[in-house]
Amino acid sequence: xxxxxxxxxxxxxxxxxxxxxxxxxxxxxxxxxxxxxxxxxxxxxxxxxxxxxxxxxxxxxxxxxxxxxxxxxxxxxxxxxxxxxxxxxxxxxxxxxxxxxxxxxxxxxxxxxxxxxxxxxxxxxxxxxxxxxxxxxxxxxxxxxxxxxxxxxxxxxxxxxxxxxxxxxxxxxxxxxxxxxxxxxxxxxxxxxxxxxxxxxxxxxxxxxxxxxxxxxxxxxxxxxxxxxxxxxxxxxxxxxxxxxxxxxxxxxxxxxxxxxxxxxxxxxxxxxxxxxxxxxxxxxxxxxxxxxxxxxxxxxxxxxxxxxxxxxxxxxxxxxxxxxxxxxxxxxxxxxxxxxxxxxxxxxxxxxxxxxxxxxxxxxxxxxxxxxxxxxxxxxxxxxxxxxxxxxxx
Numbered sequence: 001x002x003x004x005x006x007x008x009x010x011x012x013x014x015x016x017x018x019x020x021x022x023x024x025x026x027x028x029x030x031x032x033x034x035x036x037x038x039x040x041x042x043x044x045x046x047x048x049x050x051x052x053x054x055x056x057x058x059x060x061x062x063x064x065x066x067x068x069x070x071x072x073x074x075x076x077x078x079x080x081x082x083x084x085x086x087x088x089x090x091x092x093x094x095x096x097x098x099x100x101x102x103x104x105x106x107x108x109x110x111x112x113x114x115x116x117x118x119x120x121x122x123x124x125x126x127x128x129x130x131x132x133x134x135x136x137x138x139x140x141x142x143x144x145x146x147x148x149x150x151x152x153x154x155x156x157x158x159x160x161x162x163x164x165x166x167x168x169x170x171x172x173x174x175x176x177x178x179x180x181x182x183x184x185x186x187x188x189x190x191x192x193x194x195x196x197x198x199x200x201x202x203x204x205x206x207x208x209x210x211x212x213x214x215x216x217x218x219x220x221x222x223x224x225x226x227x228x229x230x231x232x233x234x235x236x237x238x239x240x241x242x243x244x245x246x247x248x249x250x251x252x253x254x255x256x257x258x259x260x261x262x263x264x265x266x267x268x269x270x271x272x273x274x275x276x277x278x279x280x281x282x283x284x285x286x287x288x289x290x291x292x293x294x295x296x297x298x299x300x301x302x303x304x305x306x307x308x309x310x311x312x313x314x315x316x317x318x319x320x321x322x323x324x325x326x327x328x329x330x331x332x333x334x335x336x337x338x339x340x341x342x343x344x345x346x347x348x349x350x351x352x353x354x355x356x357x358x359x360x361x362x363x364x365x366x367x368x369x370x371x372x373x374x375x376x377x378x379x380x381x382x383x384x385x386x387x388x389x390x391x392x393x394x395x
Contacts (some may be wrong), residue, residue, distance in 0.1 A: 001086040001263045002307040003223075004101065005078075005275045006067045007060045008092030008249075017045025018272045020294045024296070026069055033065040036120055037222040041065055056125070056191050060093045060118035061111060067097035067269040068107050070291065074269075074300055084308025087221035087230070087261060087382065089254050091275055092156075092194070093117065095225055095241055099154040102218035104234045109213055113241070114233060120202035121245060125192025131192050132156075133175065138183030146180040155195040156249045159282040166193035199246040206242045213238060217320070221261070221382035228253025229325035230382035233363045251275075255282050257381045260327040265307030266326065267291060267300060280330045319369055322362050322386040328353035330360075334377040336386075340368050348386055353380060366390045 009105075021027045021042060034041035045057050047068065053059055060200035067090075075081035081101075093114060100110040127227075132155060135143050143163055147154055150171050156164035157328050165175060172187070179185055190199065215234030223230050224240050229251055231237050258266070265287045268276045272290035279288050289303045323329065328351040336348040344365035351358050366388030 001261055001265070001308060002084055003089065003261075003263050004071075004085055004098075004269065004303055005062065005088070005264050005266060005279075006090035006094030006097040006101070006246055006269045007274050008090070008094045009063065009270065010188065011088065011192075011271045011274050011367065012053050012062055013047075013269065013271060014050050014053065015046055016292075017042065017062075019268070019295070020066070020070065020073075023073070023294060028072060029069045029072060030065060033111050034061075035067065036108050036116045036169065037065065039115070048209050050189075054189055056122040057115075057118040060121075063093060063271070064097045064100075064110055064114045066271065067094065068100055068191060070139065070270050071097075072102050073297055074291070074304070083220045083310050085220045085303050086263070086309055087223055087258065089258070090222040090225075091251055092244070092249050094269075097269065098186050098222060099237050099241060101220070102209075102220050102222050104215050104218050104222065104236075104237045105289065107211060113209065113213070117202065117206055117245065120205040120244065121194060121199055122191060124199050124201045125194075129169045130167060130168055130193035130196075130198050131172055132188045132193060133172050134186040134188055135163045135165055135180065136184045136186060137161050138180040143180045143183055145215050146175060146178065148390045150174045150178070153193070153196040154248055155193065157277050158249075159252045159255055161281075162278070162351060164188065166196045166198075168193070170361075184198060189226040194271050195244070195246065197246060203242060203246045205384060206245060209237055210242050216344075222322075223254045223257050223381070224247045225251065225254065228255075228257045229358065230257065230273065230323060231325065232321070232323040233384065235363065239250065251278065256281065257326065258286075259283060260381050262380075265303060267303060274369045275357060315340065320364055320388050320390050321372075321384045322348060322360060322388065324351050324381060324383045324385055325358050325360065326351055326353060326381050328358075328379065329377045330373050330375070330377050330385060332371075336362075337371075337375070342368065342388065360385065362388060364388070364390050 048368040088098040105241040152165040152167040155166035276288035276290040332349040
């Protein structure tokens with residue numbers, strides 16, 4: 001099982017794009033996406049210093065454009081990718097690249113959204129002096145208790161021993177003066193308290209734009225930052241991309257879902273290294289590949305061929321599938337079990353796990369073709385549950 005991941009803000013380093021732009025095809029595709037964003041991204045990726053590319057308005061479009069064009073280098077025939085990719089995920093802004101890679105939105109839509117996301121988040125960060133600090137090590141419960149005591153948000157939960165606190169500079173100073181036992185604090189070079197309530201104004205701006213964005217259901221599993229669930233409705237993917245701006249990144253739950261899926265290989269798109277490093281610590285025995293430069297492409301393709309298998313989630317033109325959002329036991333809803341025609345938004349059942357119970361809906365509705373599971377079956381993330389002939393979409 002192959003999972004492709006896209007890094008978030010902070011992965012960029014001065015000059016990282018230089019080797020990639022030596023390829024004329026890459027350079028032309030990159031120039032197109034930079035034109036859509038209205039930014040000289042080639043300059044920022046090759047000549048700008050660390051402080052310049054730290055700017056949220058620059059870093060976010062730079063990362064998404066790089067990931068999308070590098071994906072075309074990795075898979076020269078994009079349709080072939082879905083015979084290998086079992087799932088995709090992105091950390092923070094990397095989710096936009098992951099969504100476009102899964103064909104939920106186009107590359108051009110992704111660039112407009114990430115441009116506006118970066119601008120709106122920078123504007124929101126300018127209202128109050130805020131920041132983020134990584135809390136490394138320590139007892140998890142004690143770390144979370146310390147954050148709560150000082151009014152901070154665990155904005156990124158990246159797995160064992162790495163939680164990122166976010167809040168005002170005063171709150172972060174109080175944490176520094178009263179740190180959790182056996183934990184090391186590392187202030188991050190970011191321009192605000194991302195993934196907290198401080199970003200709510202940016203959510204409103206993106207939500208207004210998203211109403212005019214057309215979507216498609218993903219061609220492979222998309223693992224959501226919000227809760228680690230597999231999402232297979234394009235509109236839900238987009239809604240989560242918007243809401244995630246002011247919600248914590250639960251990368252720990254994304255890793256749990258990858259493990260539930262039986263992941264054997266994780267490939268990180270450029271600028272790579274951060275997420276594969278986390279994966280090596282959290283998922284013992286899973287092979288990783290950090291794609292940093294184009295001279296690694298042949299080895300990266302061999303890695304994908306070694307671990308690749310189809311997600312079995314491609315949507316045929318004449319029917320849609322409803323899939324499980326996570327691992328657990330599926331319980332069929334009585335009304336869905338007894339009906340032949342389901343209205344858009346019908347609850348078809350729920351998936352119960354040791355952590356929670358998650359309702360499953362048929363967002364588009366339609367004629368029941370066949371149930372692919374039975375009541376009480378154990379299901380995995382993204383497993384098809386029901387096949388429908390579409391009859392219209394939920395409003």
